[in-house]
Amino acid sequence: MADTSELINDNALPAHLPRTALNAGLSFASLGRILDHNLGAIVSLLDLDARLHYVNARFAKSFNMTPAEMIGKSLFDLYTKEHTDAFMPFIRRAFAGEEVYYERLGPVVGSAGIWHTIAVTPWRDDTGRIIGAATSSMRVHELKVKVEALRVANERLSSHFDNSPLTVLEFDGALHITRCSAQVESLLGMAPEPLLGRSLLPVLGDDRQMRPLADAFARLQQGFERSNRVEVTLTHRNGAPVYSEWFNSALTDASGRVSSMMSLVQDVTTRTIAELQLRKFATHDPLTGLYNRRALTDRLEQAVARRKRNGSLIALLFLDLDEFKLVNDQHGHGAGDEVLCEVARRLLAITREADVVSRFGGDEFVVLTETDVTLQSMNALAQRILRALEHPCNFGSGRAKVGASIGVALCPESIGHARELIQWADDAMYEAKRSGKGRVCQAKMAAA
Structure with a gap:
């Protein structure tokens, strides 16, 4: 067999490679040994009957055979x-002329199988004329196992996401959405x-x-925190608020x-509405929706404190x-409740938002005001209330006429507690x- 130096054009050698490299004793026989023992691939050459004409040592080793023992055997004999x-x-x-690449789990003695990536090209x-095919197979088992483990882990994580x-x-x-659960x-x-790739905040809507x-x-984003928590009210596509x-x-x-x-993101709408209702029940009358006695007393105490501090009326x-x-x-x-609700609506229509x-x-019922407070304006407001109640109130089975008796009290500078003003008005x-x-009627203390 000719020495490989006869097959190498000296002009094709890199300039830095010394010509003494050709004295390494490379020959076709030594190249064959490299293919047989040193190449990391499994190599074979087979004819159109799938009979082997060449296998390297790695191929033969996977069957606990020598290359010579495998030559002439058909793939149908081996697998x-x-x-x-x-x-x-x-x-x-490949027999039809196509270059083919695929992966498969191949049998190996003493093993459950090893993953290989395989190239099959026409010979x-x-x-x-095509007379067979050449195959080369590289072991990718560890990579395949890791990729498969990653795929399974990703599927499990996706399942947890979607079932959470x-x-x-x-x-x-930059806050572009890369993944979102169902x-x-x-x-x-x-x-x-449709959300993937879009910027989050414009999707959510109202900037404020x-x-x-x-x-x-x-x-x-600025690195001030690694994690945080925040509550915001979103708007569902149907227009409903989502806490x-x-x-x-x-x-x-x-x-x-x-x-x-x-x-x-946790939808806390049910919880938040329940909390809002509880807070409202603590300060509002459940029948009419007006402030209750407790809330009125709290607001009046705050107003009295302002009166003492800055003289507000x-x-x-x-x-x-x-x-x-x-x-x-x-x-x-039941009819009485409907009448009370109608009276509440008329009072809200007459009074000011403040x-x-x-x-x-x-x-x-009690009306507390800190706006345009004079005896004349309060009497005028009381007269408007009386006129509003002159009209009968409707309820489910009929109508009823109710009036009102009203006491007016203006807070004096010398007031001690909010309950005193309530008592004077009462x-x-x-x-x-x-x-x-x-x-x-005007309270005697207020009129003095």
Whole structure:
């Protein structure tokens, strides 16, 4: 066999390679040994009957045989039908002139199988006619196992994401959405796929309403925080408000730059509405929706404190409905409740937005005002209330006419406690009752 130095053009050698490299004793025989023992690939040459004409040592070793023992054997002799059914379609494609690349789990003695990536190319004679195929196979088992483990882990994580009650959102460093779980549809009314690649904050809408969330992400992007929590009210596609709680975190790369962020978003609408209702029940009358006695007292104490501090004026109108007991007695408490609600609506229509209108208890109502407080203006307001109540109130089965007796009290400079002003207005209301109902009386202390 000729020495390889005869086959190498000296002019093709790199300038830095000394000509003595050709004295390494390379020959076709030594190249064969390299192919047989040193190459990291499994190599074979087979004819159109799938009989082997050449295999390297690695190929033979996988069958615990020598290359010489394998020459002339058919692939059908070496592999089970299950395996030949799997790979022969690829080999036949090479017999048809195609270069084919694929992966398969190949049998190895003493092993459950090893993953290889395989190239199959046509073997042609000097005329170009296909007479077989050449195969080379590289072991990619460890990489394949790791990729498969990563795929399984990713599938499990995706399953956890999609089965979690929380909405999971992932972003790049510029807050473009890179991943979102299926729950985003119930949160926003938008399918996950169209959101991918879009910037988060414009998707959510109102810049002013989203400012707390934007600030939270800015702190992550600037490295001031690694994680944070914020509550914002979103708007569902159907227009309904969605109260949400966001748990945000940032992931940085080797240089410390934020490369991605993640948010776990909890829909807390039910909880928030319940809390709002509880807070409202603590301060509002459940029947009429007006402030209750406790809330009125708190607001009045604050007003009295302002009165003592800066001399601001305060007035109370205390009114009790006339003939309301007849409504309950003749038509039932359901009708009475409807009448109370109608009275509340009329009071809200007459008073100003800054005034506090309260159902003090039963059929008693109180109006607290700190705007344009004079005895004349308060009497005028009381007269408007009386006129508003002259019209009958409708309820489910009929109509009822109720009036009111009203006591007016202006807060003096010497007041000690809020309850004193309430008592003066209450006393004035009872004076109006005793004077024939449907009247307005001023508290003696306030008028002094």
